[in-house]
Amino acid sequence: MKVTFLGTASSFPTKDRNHPAILIRYGPDSLLFDCGEGTQRQIRIAGESPMKITKIFLSHWHGDHVLGLPGFLQSSTMNRRSRTLHIYGPAGTKERIQDLRKALSVTLSYRLVIHELDLKETEVIDEDDGYKILAIPVKHSVPTIAYCFQENDRYRIDKSFVKKHNLQGHPILDKLHEGKDITYDGKKFKLKDVTTEVPGKKVAIIMDTEQIVTLPKFAKDADLLICEGTFSNKLKDKSKEHGHMTVKQAARIAKKAGAKKLVLTHFSQRYKDVSELKKEAQSVFKNTVMAKDFMEISI
Ligand SMILES: [Zn+2]
Numbered sequence: 001m002k003v004t005f006l007g008t009a010s011s012f013p014t015k016d017r018n019h020p021a022i023l024i025r026y027g028p029d030s031l032l033f034d035c036g037e038g039t040q041r042q043i044r045i046a047g048e049s050p051m052k053i054t055k056i057f058l059s060h061w062h063g064d065h066v067l068g069l070p071g072f073l074q075s076s077t078m079n080r081r082s083r084t085l086h087i088y089g090p091a092g093t094k095e096r097i098q099d100l101r102k103a104l105s106v107t108l109s110y111r112l113v114i115h116e117l118d119l120k121e122t123e124v125i126d127e128d129d130g131y132k133i134l135a136i137p138v139k140h141s142v143p144t145i146a147y148c149f150q151e152n153d154r155y156r157i158d159k160s161f162v163k164k165h166n167l168q169g170h171p172i173l174d175k176l177h178e179g180k181d182i183t184y185d186g187k188k189f190k191l192k193d194v195t196t197e198v199p200g201k202k203v204a205i206i207m208d209t210e211q212i213v214t215l216p217k218f219a220k221d222a223d224l225l226i227c228e229g230t231f232s233n234k235l236k237d238k239s240k241e242h243g244h245m246t247v248k249q250a251a252r253i254a255k256k257a258g259a260k261k262l263v264l265t266h267f268s269q270r271y272k273d274v275s276e277l278k279k280e281a282q283s284v285f286k287n288t289v290m291a292k293d294f295m296e297i298s299i
């Protein structure tokens, strides 16, 4: 699995930072989280394919997170896209996309399925081959959602077992991969005796929100916690007033969650250099990285 940061600014883009968008490549497909203005071009520069994107998850309807969407939809038609595209977003997403399409005469060569999420608590909103997506409502000035990519646990079959019973390539091994006990040659084999469980990777993506108590649980044990850190703690009051978090607050979530790594993003344009913000966050959570446009993390 590879995570690519396509935009790490907040409301204003800078010379080095574009508006928010994060791409997760998993197997043959890609998932896009937010689609700020200029995301199409960032995808090209990153060497990724827009046609591989099967799902777009929108955190909320503020321009910095969605202004790239109409262009993406239109270009996909011009590229003769035929694959279905799924868009997930907060309540009102259907109407807003209809309005954008109408205003900009966006035609579609493919099926567009819009999933409106009206969440009260954490919910599994999508299950697919090898992973599921969870979502939770957060607190911002408009309805906003944080997402989590959770890979399914896998079972690695012990080589010695396969060799001993001459089972190389045998279809019964599929059952073990699915997490089931098997009976072979009249003998029962328990899953736990012949496999090693490999826990799935977890990536939590928390965009615009104030600090809220539900977030550490949502991000619990994440391999990667990607979190907005718009302001320094020196602007704590301003941060809350605008429905955002300081880097220190984000670091506290990472610490409470027991995350393995924290990546901060969505920086205010006032920070030309984010090294002070990094120090601030690291005083709470050591393994903090500051996102940059086109930064890639493989997990
Ligand atoms: Zn934002």
Ligand SMILES: [Zn+2]
Residues within 6 Å of the ligand: 060, 062, 140, 208
């Ligand atoms: Zn916002």
